[in-house]
Amino acid sequence: MTYKVLFCLYFILVFFSTPDTPCIGQSSADYFEEEEPIDPEQKLKVDSMAMEKIRDLSKYIAIIGSKNTPFSEANRVVSRALELFAEGSVIGVSSLDKEEVKQYEIKKYFERLMALSYDQVKIQWFDIQYISDLEMTPDGKYVGVVTIYQKFEGLQGDALIYKDVTKKDITIYVERKIMQVEGTHVNFWDVLLGDIVVSETVL
């Protein structure tokens, strides 16, 4: 009886001692979960890189919304903009004459932006800053929140028909990953934007 117990114990220990080898494309949450957070100097570079993605998005939105942008070009830029977002992310849309804030999937939002019935649309983002610093979560990812102000102007001819300024909060997810490019393993920081929430709309 004792031998059986010992053999069982032996096989259990051997079985569970098999190493977990990280694979290409495996989530960094598994691979880096025991790592210490990155040092402050390196984190600044990751912060800055993540912030740059927000600035890129603001430029993409301005192009997509502009009536000067050809349809095919707008569609191309939509594809680039969608690459910035985590799957399933939504964006809140508000207006001065409605209390309700509608939520749209990001792709749907871009399609609506392209189809707005103004002759001209001008969209500008400003005062972009972190309101919640990137913090490491238990699964090894970093999460932060950036706030932006969006100035929206819709014109018919030269006449300004609608104008508002909206404060929006954007969740940012940052994750260390490994990918294989032409046989080479590359460590990289993957930045994805999450939901965009409207926190205030003013004239």
Place this chain on the structure above:
Amino acid sequence: MNLFKYRTGVYILVLLLTFSCKTSQTAKSDEVDEEPQIIRSSDIILVDKELKDTLEGYFRLFSKMDLNDTGNRDAKMEEVFEYFSSPDTPVFFALYNNKGEKYYDKPVTISNYLYYLYDTRQAPHVIQAVKLDESQKKITQIELAIK
């Protein structure tokens, strides 16, 4: 009873030895996995100044192009692609070096990088290194860094 204790002792010893060997193998395996990865210095041919100046000139050009002149943009893209093995040649953005291991922003293709410059109206990077193909004529990888 003594025989039983002796056998039990032997089994425990075998168990410990085996487990110890396994742990050692695991550690060795991890060492191999955690070797410095990505592009090694031996793989990199530092870019010559003429090529660097030419390509960085193109990058600046794309950041200043008229957003409505897609014909000119596409023609210039074809010119840039002449320097690369394909429009899908990977572009790496170096962020920092941690104990000999480099960390990057998410790589893109040279094609998408040129669109990025064009769409965002900026050329914030300099060329740090390139990797050439066997003929030493076409770029197969390019590494950039923020100015």
